[in-house]
Amino acid sequence: MLLALPILLPLLTAIVLHLLPQRSRLLRVVAFTGALGALGAAASIFVTVQRNGIQVLQVGSWPAPFGITLVADLFSALMIVMVSVIGVAVTGSSFAGVDPRREALGYHPLIQVVLMGVAGAFLTGDIFNLYVWFEVMLIGSFVLMSLHRTRAQLHAAFTYVGLNLLASAFLLTAIGLLYGQAGTLNLADLARAWPERRTPGLDAALSMLFLTAFGIKAGLFPLFFWLPASYHTPPAAVGALLAGLLTKVGVYAMIRVFTLLFPDPNASVYGVLLVLSAVTMVVGLIGALAQRDFRRVLSFNLVGHIGFTTVGLALWTPAALGGSILYVLHHMLVISTLFLLSGLFLRQRRTTDLSALGGMYRTQPAIAFLALIPLFSLAGVPPLSGFVAKVAVIAPMLDTGRYLLAAVALCVSLLTVLSMARLWEESIWKPAPVPSSASVPQRHLVVPLVAPIVFLVGLTIAFTALAGPVSSVTMRAAEQLLDRDAYVRAVLGEEVPRAAR
Amino acid sequence: MELLLALVAGVLYATGLYLMLRRRLAQLIIGLSLLSNGSNILILSAAGVTRARPPLITEGVPLESFADPVPQSLILTAIVIGFGVLAFSLVLAHRVQQSAGSDDIDAIGPDSARVSSDTPDRP
Numbered sequence: 001m002l003l004a005l006p007i008l009l010p011l012l013t014a015i016v017l018h019l020l021p022q023r024s025r026l027l028r029v030v031a032f033t034g035a036l037g038a039l040g041a042a043a044s045i046f047v048t049v050q051r052n053g054i055q056v057l058q059v060g061s062w063p064a065p066f067g068i069t070l071v072a073d074l075f076s077a078l079m080i081v082m083v084s085v086i087g088v089a090v091t092g093s094s095f096a097g098v099d100p101r102r103e104a105l106g107y108h109p110l111i112q113v114v115l116m117g118v119a120g121a122f123l124t125g126d127i128f129n130l131y132v133w134f135e136v137m138l139i140g141s142f143v144l145m146s147l148h149r150t151r152a153q154l155h156a157a158f159t160y161v162g163l164n165l166l167a168s169a170f171l172l173t174a175i176g177l178l179y180g181q182a183g184t185l186n187l188a189d190l191a192r193a194w195p196e197r198r199t200p201g202l203d204a205a206l207s208m209l210f211l212t213a214f215g216i217k218a219g220l221f222p223l224f225f226w227l228p229a230s231y232h233t234p235p236a237a238v239g240a241l242l243a244g245l246l247t248k249v250g251v252y253a254m255i256r257v258f259t260l261l262f263p264d265p266n267a268s269v270y271g272v273l274l275v276l277s278a279v280t281m282v283v284g285l286i287g288a289l290a291q292r293d294f295r296r297v298l299s300f301n302l303v304g305h306i307g308f309t310t311v312g313l314a315l316w317t318p319a320a321l322g323g324s325i326l327y328v329l330h331h332m333l334v335i336s337t338l339f340l341l342s343g344l345f346l347r348q349r350r351t352t353d354l355s356a357l358g359g360m361y362r363t364q365p366a367i368a369f370l371a372l373i374p375l376f377s378l379a380g381v382p383p384l385s386g387f388v389a390k391v392a393v394i395a396p397m398l399d400t401g402r403y404l405l406a407a408v409a410l411c412v413s414l415l416t417v418l419s420m421a422r423l424w425e426e427s428i429w430k431p432a433p434v435p436s437s438a439s440v441p442q443r444h445l446v447v448p449l450v451a452p453i454v455f456l457v458g459l460t461i462a463f464t465a466l467a468g469p470v471s472s473v474t475m476r477a478a479e480q481l482l483d484r485d486a487y488v489r490a491v492l493g494e495e496v497p498r499a500a501r
Numbered sequence: 502m503e504l505l506l507a508l509v510a511g512v513l514y515a516t517g518l519y520l521m522l523r524r525r526l527a528q529l530i531i532g533l534s535l536l537s538n539g540s541n542i543l544i545l546s547a548a549g550v551t552r553a554r555p556p557l558i559t560e561g562v563p564l565e566s567f568a569d570p571v572p573q574s575l576i577l578t579a580i581v582i583g584f585g586v587l588a589f590s591l592v593l594a595h596r597v598q599q600s601a602g603s604d605d606i607d608a609i610g611p612d613s614a615r616v617s618s619d620t621p622d623r624p
Contacts, residue, residue: 139586150600154601158594161593162521162529169540175544179572181547
């Protein structure tokens with residue numbers, strides 16, 4: 001039952017939010033309470049998984065390969081905790097005010113729907129169900145993104161919708177072909193039965209289809225163009241939600257499906273993924289350096305750093321995979337913080353264009369210092385969480401003798417430092433371009449806007465301080481991912497695997 | 502039958518992708534719906550086509566001679582999702598058409614937008 005809570009609580013909250021009288025104060029409190037409840041559920045799932053190993057829930061008591069299974073291993077549990085942390089921050093930031101028209105059109109329930117979809121995608125143990133959760137999450141995010149009517153926002157929404165639907169069609173195609181060959185949709189059952197029935201040709205085709213579908217969602221190199229074209233237009237809180245969660249669902253699905261279904265580390269798809277990850281890093285960061293808008297710089301950084309999260313899968317060692325998981329966690333936290341921070345600029349300066357920002361260091365030194373932490377954490381400045389995560393990603397590259405890859409990753413890290421230093425300099429450090437009275441901070445609005453940022457920055461610092469325990473947990477999560485038999489046993493019961501591999 | 506379905510699925514995928522590469526939003530939406538129909542037919546044919554044998558199991562008859570109900574339920578789910586998504590994208594396209602006066606991708610692109618993309622979210 002516990003496993004269904006991260007899905008049921010947001011659903012329940014969304015329904016209640018629709019039924020309540022539409023008074024914004026009440027809606028915000030209910031949405032925030034729902035998010036807090038989901039955080040509690042996620043934390044207890046994490047503790048249970050940590051203590052007792054992989055948790056399984058057969059929904060409706062249908063036995064494993066026939067019904068839908070919810071599975072939480074350490075990786076899922078970690079992701080669920082991060083989802084609900086970002087949920088708390090995003091719903092919390094709505095206390096600072098939401099566009100009334102947006103609120104009337106269902107801003108709060110939609111956020112809950114997105115949170116539900118993401119949680120479902122992280123928990124499901126059924127590949128078709130994964131597709132359904134993807135759609136739930138996408139529909140929620142489509143509507144959130146297109147609630148506004150300016151032309152640029154509509155254009156961004158259409159780019160986003162079109163490409164994500166294309167990815168869904170690819171995913172559905174891959175699932176259909178997979179079912180035609182394997183005759184089952186349960187991931188554990190697939191992991192057990194599929195290796196016997198595979199043919200090399202279909203295997204390659206399927207892995208490429210999955211790579212394309214998840215690559216579009218994650219924002220890998222040739223498929224990322226929808227992301228910087230759309231993430232800078234919605235309000236900051238929505239941007240934080242989408243940037244923190246949606247691409248990571250693509251990364252999660254990629255890691256989950258590939259570790260279970262394509263367990264041959266020498267398959268050509270991993271070579272492709274390795275090259276794509278490296279190119280993604282480079283292209284994303286070069287793109288970031290060319291941008292002149294705070295949120296567009298962040299969007300390109302988001303793309304570039306996706307490369308760090310997929311490279312561990314391509315290397316296929318426990319250390320590399322663990323490093324990538326650590327990177328995903330760190331990146332979710334920091335990128336959401338930075339998008340929320342852009343909300344502060346929007347509120348005070350009405351823009352996130354870098355040339356119009358500045359002067360914050362003089363007027364609000366405390367916030368300037370607060371901004372310094374996520375910016376430098378993303379850049380990977382020691383001792384912040386980005387440094388820990390980058391070491392965890394790059395060290396396995398050196399251990400496996402991929403020196404060129406490590407060099408690329410290090411150069412990209414340098415570019416990130418450059419990009420982040422530029423953001424800090426332009427948006428905070430430099431004197432304000434126009435010494436206007438309009439930029440005087442509105443104190444009463446600042447507190448609820450800053451509180452979620454403080455919350456996330458606090459977690460970043462905790463992440464840094466607890467780097468040792470956190471990385472040992474991610475390492476165990478990676479070992480669990482590579483131990484397919486344990487996953488199969490947990491889902492299908494203590495049955496002997498059908499064939500010894 | 503399988504060959505015919507495979508050809509139909511292939512044609513639907515090809516036309517769908519071709520239409521998605523066009524510049525008009527209406528064509529993009531038609532392309533999307535063709536693509537989703539193509540993948541539905543693909544699911545049906547990949548899982549094996551069984552003629553006139555509904556999945557109502559009677560005793561004493563080998564299980565192999567019945568149609569597999571799972572692909573059909575998958576297709577139903579996919580049709581429902583596809584329908585919702587199609588309805589949403591039609592509304593979105595209509596609004597784009599209203600605000601830009603055209604459904605050509607270039608006419609509504611960010612370069613042609615006179616409205617700033619950074620319109621703040623008012624409290």
